[in-house]
Amino acid sequence: MSEFFETSVFFGVFLSLFSYGIGLLLKKKWKLDLCNPLLIAVIIVILVLSVLKIDCRVYQQGAKYISFLLTPATICLAVPLYEQIELLKKNYIAVLLGIFSGVLSSLASIFILAVLFELDHASYVTLLPKSITTAIGMGVSEELGGYVSVTVAVIIVTGVIGNMFAETICRVFKIQDSIAKGIAIGTSSHAIGTAKAMELGEVEGAMSSLSIVVSGILTVLGAGLFANFM
Amino acid sequence: MKFLRQFGVILLISFIGELLYALLPFPIPASIYGIIILFLCLEFRIISLDSVKETSDFLIEIMPVMFIPAAAGLMDSWQNMKPALIPYAVITVVTTCVVMAVSGRVVQFGMRRKDRHE
Numbered sequence: 001m002s003e004f005f006e007t008s009v010f011f012g013v014f015l016s017l018f019s020y021g022i023g024l025l026l027k028k029k030w031k032l033d034l035c036n037p038l039l040i041a042v043i044i045v046i047l048v049l050s051v052l053k054i055d056c057r058v059y060q061q062g063a064k065y066i067s068f069l070l071t072p073a074t075i076c077l078a079v080p081l082y083e084q085i086e087l088l089k090k091n092y093i094a095v096l097l098g099i100f101s102g103v104l105s106s107l108a109s110i111f112i113l114a115v116l117f118e119l120d121h122a123s124y125v126t127l128l129p130k131s132i133t134t135a136i137g138m139g140v141s142e143e144l145g146g147y148v149s150v151t152v153a154v155i156i157v158t159g160v161i162g163n164m165f166a167e168t169i170c171r172v173f174k175i176q177d178s179i180a181k182g183i184a185i186g187t188s189s190h191a192i193g194t195a196k197a198m199e200l201g202e203v204e205g206a207m208s209s210l211s212i213v214v215s216g217i218l219t220v221l222g223a224g225l226f227a228n229f230m
Numbered sequence: 231m232k233f234l235r236q237f238g239v240i241l242l243i244s245f246i247g248e249l250l251y252a253l254l255p256f257p258i259p260a261s262i263y264g265i266i267i268l269f270l271c272l273e274f275r276i277i278s279l280d281s282v283k284e285t286s287d288f289l290i291e292i293m294p295v296m297f298i299p300a301a302a303g304l305m306d307s308w309q310n311m312k313p314a315l316i317p318y319a320v321i322t323v324v325t326t327c328v329v330m331a332v333s334g335r336v337v338q339f340g341m342r343r344k345d346r347h348e
Binding site (some may be wrong): 012016017019020037038041042045046049050056059060063064066067069070071072073074075076077078079080081082083085091093094095097098099101102103105106109110113114117119123127130131133134135136139140143147149150152153154156157158159160161162163165166169170172173175176177179180181183184185187188189191192194195198205209211212213216217220 | 237240241243244247256257258259260261262264265266267268269272273279282283285286287289290291292293294295296297298299300301302303304305306307308310311314317318320321322323324325326327328329330331332333334335336337338339340341343344
């Protein structure tokens with residue numbers, strides 16, 4: 001049987017879509033932050049693979065065709081951004097200040113917590129790019145001498161947390177404006193958070209998309225600087 | 231044919247992004263170059279919104295699904311995180327909330343200040 005799974009191309013794709021479908025159903029039923037379709041789908045995939053004792057690499061063999069679409073889909077984020085450009089032009093100072101302070105607070109809070117937890121240099125630089133898109137974050141981690149696979153894990157967890165709790169966090173901190181919400185979500189939790197921002201509205205989605213680009217580039221510059229602190 | 235043409239345009243831009251990543255010495259991935267290229271093409275009317283709109287809406291809508299394989303891959307990198315799991319977990323949760331709160335509040339503050347000036 002496991003030989004069959006090893007040669008199947010559609011198993012990984014189907015399992016991913018099926019799990020996400022269940023996630024959507026549960027979300028519709030309970031409307032809780034914890035019932036996040038992405039989180040549920042990931043848990044189901046991991047459970048199925050563990051129970052059926054299927055190697056993760058076997059699953060990835062089919063699932064890579066889904067990941068294949070990630071770069072084209074990310075590029076498409078330019079479309080909502082273009083559609084909301086007038087709004088951005090009117091508020092660009094506030095928007096850029098917001099992204100800049102978000103990146104700074106990310107690096108600074110990682111530094112402070114790393115000091116408190118007495119992390120070594122390699123673990124510290126592993127965490128520095130945690131709020132930016134995976135492809136950039138991996139490069140930053142590698143260049144600074146971090147553990148790249150851990151960086152990828154932390155980036156994904158950050159995204160899922162942002163995706164799950166964006167609405168709650170915005171409510172608690174009284175972030176009501178659509179532009180502010182979008183910038184907050186994109187700056188803190190990159191493309192996975194942006195998927196949530198897209199659900200909240202076009203303005204949120206567009207601003208979140210912009211934040212991925214700007215905060216990604218700012219973090220490349222800032223992480224290099226912060227790496228010297230510890 | 232419309233979807234095929236639109237997907238073709240998007241893939242062409244993805245390819246140009248890859249090309250730039252290979253040629254330029256910056257740690258910026260193909261997708262980021264791609265966003266910038268597509269945005270500039272739309273802004274300067276090199277391509278029309280109609281030539282990407284529906285396919286782009288579709289790809290963005292199904293985007294969450296594309297993160298499932300990478301996230302399921304956490305299964306394998308789990309071992310590497312074990313030694314410092316608690317610090318990693320605390321730092322990840324806390325900083326994500328801090329960044330969201332700070333950036334959102336700063337944007338909101340800046341916009342309200344500007345509105346008052348006008």
